[in-house]
Amino acid sequence: MIFKQLIELIRKEMLVLIRDRQTILLLFLMPVALIFFMSLALEGVWEDKLTGRKIPMVVDNQSRSPQAGLLAGKIKAHPLIVPMEKPAGADNDRLFVDGTAQAVVMIPPGFEEGDRPVEIFFDPVMDASYRIAARSLVTSIVVEVVMGVDNLEAMAAGLVVERTGPNRELPTPLQQTVPAYAIFAMFFIAVPMSVGFLREKKDGTLQRLFTYPVSANLVTLGKITPYFLINVVQFVLMMLVGVFVMSHFITPAFFAGQRPWHMLPVTLVAAAATTGFGVLVAATAKTPEQSSTLAAMVAILMGVFGGIMVPHAVMPPVMKKLAMISPMFWAHQAYLDIFLRDAAFGTIAPKLIILTLFAGICFYIAGRKVRWI
Structure with a gap:
């Protein structure tokens, strides 16, 4: 019942x-x-936290020298970079506003003689950790080209070993x-x-x-x-x-x-x-x-x-x-x-x-x- x-x-x-x-x-x-x-x-x-995001980047090579061309090619070929083309007449701010790129690397005339440094422009809203990573990446590639080192990361592989536990x-x-x-x-x-x-x-x-x-x-x-x-x-x-x-x-x-x-x-x-x-x-x-x-x-x-x-x-x-x-x-x-x-x-x-x-x-x-x- x-x-x-x-x-x-x-x-x-x-x-x-x-x-x-x-x-x-x-x-x-x-x-x-x-x-x-x-x-x-x-x-x-x-x-962003685990796998890493590729960075869309414009490489503006204004030098046109062989050394500058090598630098531009190495940056574009890096697996963490998505190379983007800069539209004619577009400035950096327009690239960032449109979402075309998050960073612009400018290789100036006179770079090969050491007269002017490579300049990096970042989207102001880009995550700080990615700015640091992109700057370190470009810096290491510039050092490779200037010093004539084929692969700086491979040379340092035996000096620094990454140990990452499971997530x-x-x-x-x-x-x-x-x-x-x-x-x-x-x-x-x-x-x-x-x-x-x-x-x-x-x-x-x-x-x-x-x-x-x-x-x-x-x-x-x-x-x-x-x-x-x-x-x-x-x-x-x-x-x-x-x-x-x-x-x-x-x-x-x-x-x-x-x-x-x-x-x-x-x-x-x-x-x-x-x-x-x-x-x-x-x-x-x-x-x-x-x-x-x-x-x-x-x-x-x-x-x-x-x-x-x-x-x-x-x-x-x-x-x-x-x-x-x-x-x-x-x-x-x-x-x-x-x-x-x-x-x-x-x-x-x-x-x-x-x-x-x-x-x-x-x-x-x-x-x-x-x-x-």
Whole structure:
């Protein structure tokens, strides 16, 4: 009897959700759009941090001497340089404004005699680290040409050896955005949950419901179970979109690590935390309008602080500490532990405990404050 009542309560909530097209758009299409556009935006950040970006550069050889020609050829042939042609009549400022180049190397007449130095002009908005790299690169090539050295970098290879460990901090664009905006959308479940609860309370649906022989606990379970399941489905769908759809548009392809099965407990606990947040909003808000505003505002703030909108790895130290106040941070870091660090379950367990405590606190406070009638 109790099980049948629970099924009917769940069915009622599912029907209400399915009929609300705006809710479907909010819960499923919003995260897909955010994953796509934010991944495109983060491609440049990831490339700058890990793989390096080639520098579009104009080499303006005004000397025309053999030595100057050799210098110009070496600069253009370097793998980190994208040689660009300077349009007739265009000055450096126009090149930078149009995005044709980010740097201009001018080899003046008299360079071969040492009368005038090579000049480098940079786009004022070019990243400082790339300016330093480009200047060092051009300087080393000038030294090679002037001193008659064939390959200065090869000569120094035995003197300086690079030792770089594996990347375990900065996720790829899809590793960042797929779990981030899936979690973000999961917290938005508080909007339809709280609005639906307050509307039913206002129009008398809950009062009529309690005329039947059902307990408040059963009604609570019947109302939160659909939203918990929807959150799980949300995350699964976002993962499928990231792996099978977004990987065709955004590079590198999504990689879920060596232990992808650890995503199951993380997803279940995260879904419990988001459901608890929704119950808390429903129990504390007074009107549907207040609940939707409160839920959206708090979810956005948690996303801003929690490393969802800006990768935690590139945040300043103060923001990294503040991120820990957001439950989204702990859920997102648990997923990144799986994707980037091949974490064992013992590594992600403390994060799951924190999310469980958050869910428990939300349910407890909501239980103390809720008024069914």
